[in-house]
Amino acid sequence: MAEPTNNKEDELAGTEQPFVQHLIELRDRLLYCCYGLAVAAALLAIWPGPSGLIDFIAIPIRAHMPEGAKLIAIGVFSPFFVPLKVLGMTAVLLALPWLMYQIWMFVAPGLYSHEKRFALPLIFFGSLLAYAGIAFVQFFVLDKMFIFIQRFAPAAVQATPDIASYVEAILSLYIAFGVAFQVPIVVMLLVRFEMVTIEKLRSFRGYFIVIAFVVAAVLTPPDVVSQLALAIPMCLLYEVGIISAKYFVKHSKAPDERADAPTP
Template identity: 60%
Template sequence: MTDTPKPESDDELAGTEQPFVAHLVELRDRLIKAIVAIGVVAGVLAVFPGPGALYDLLAAPLIAHLPAGATMIATSVISPFMVPLKILLMAAFLIALPVVLYQVWAFVAPGLYSHEKKLVLPLVVSSTVLFFMGVAFCYFFVFGKVFTFIQSFAPKSITAAPDIEAYLSFVLTMFLAFGLAFEVPIAVVVLARLGMVTVAQLKAFRGYFIVLAFVIAAIVTPPDVVSQLALAIPMCLLYEVGIWAAQLFIKHTKAPDEDAEAAKP
């Protein structure tokens, strides 16, 4: 009798391959679930508190710093309808984002090795949390400081009446800028884990990153020192967090073959 040949190496994913059509079907199902989640949240928000109330909530930091009696205006005929609708959809997407990211994770997880799952899942969760932290920091802290600073320069002869579409564009730009700025630790961890840079190189690049952070802040924020400092300083602090986190990730998410190579004399 002949012995059955053994595979040269064990593969965690052996036998888990699926036909291409099956992947497309699963992708479609995951997309449908994500869209349904966003739709359900949008439906709930449309009933309570409603699109108008959502816009009032978004505009509250600006309204609080306008002169007494001043209001916002709509220069387009359909702005009073379209702007609250856009905010409704944006809020629905952000609230349903954990469900959307879970569907993405559920789709890609079967094709990942165990050490890759240890890397990807924490990054997905932490990047989501950091993005929300950036948006919250912008809304609750930065807006108040920026609007106070701007109004202090407004001439007494001018009555401020901001346009609602212009304000929405400003808010989305600021939310995106601060949300992405708070992703600095994730970018640092990914670059270090992929071997594109070393932790020592990241530490050596620290001084250049500080300059880069202030340049980015000057470009993406309004031309006032308050918002620029509010963006640049957290970026610098988060860069340090990223260096620290990169060392932990590299240590705890190594592939088995990497550990074996490291153990060789």
């Protein structure tokens, strides 16, 4: 948070609230989050429904299974709990902008006006990046990953995956890619709060490539395709973050900071 200048009245002066008031505000925001999740879950339960969601996320693997083959449920309660788990995770994704908005509304009173201008766009930009990462998994990574894995499957072995293990595996991929696609946001914030300079980020590029491949190896299954599919976008998004940081810092400064900035 930017420090107020000495020659200008602090716009947040006198706005401090007691601790109990903060707890009440936190409670209200958590309730709004629960309401949003409940609405999202109800809409998804109506359409496409838990079965429809399972059918959708199973498209990539069923495309590589024998015709007529289906995923199996080994656990006694898997046919009941797995669709509910998928419904819950999808509700979180659907309500993600609303959840992020509630977080912003909770912290907004403690932000200066110039900080509010860039906080809300960042929240929704981050949500879009998370959606992009999940869509990348669903429509590209899973298909290529299953093609790669099947090349090593013996001819005498027929793959009949368990629905619980399949859902757990792809949900972990959704989370990994959704978080990894936030690299531009992290880069811009690091530069904006002067924790690092753009020049240092450029010189750190080689080290970040190594870090990206290590992170991909840890977060993805032990196959080359999914690891490359995560590491390469992270490197590209790092470059996007560097390019965007200069513009972001320029337009998110306080008015007095802009006036004091040297003219290029």
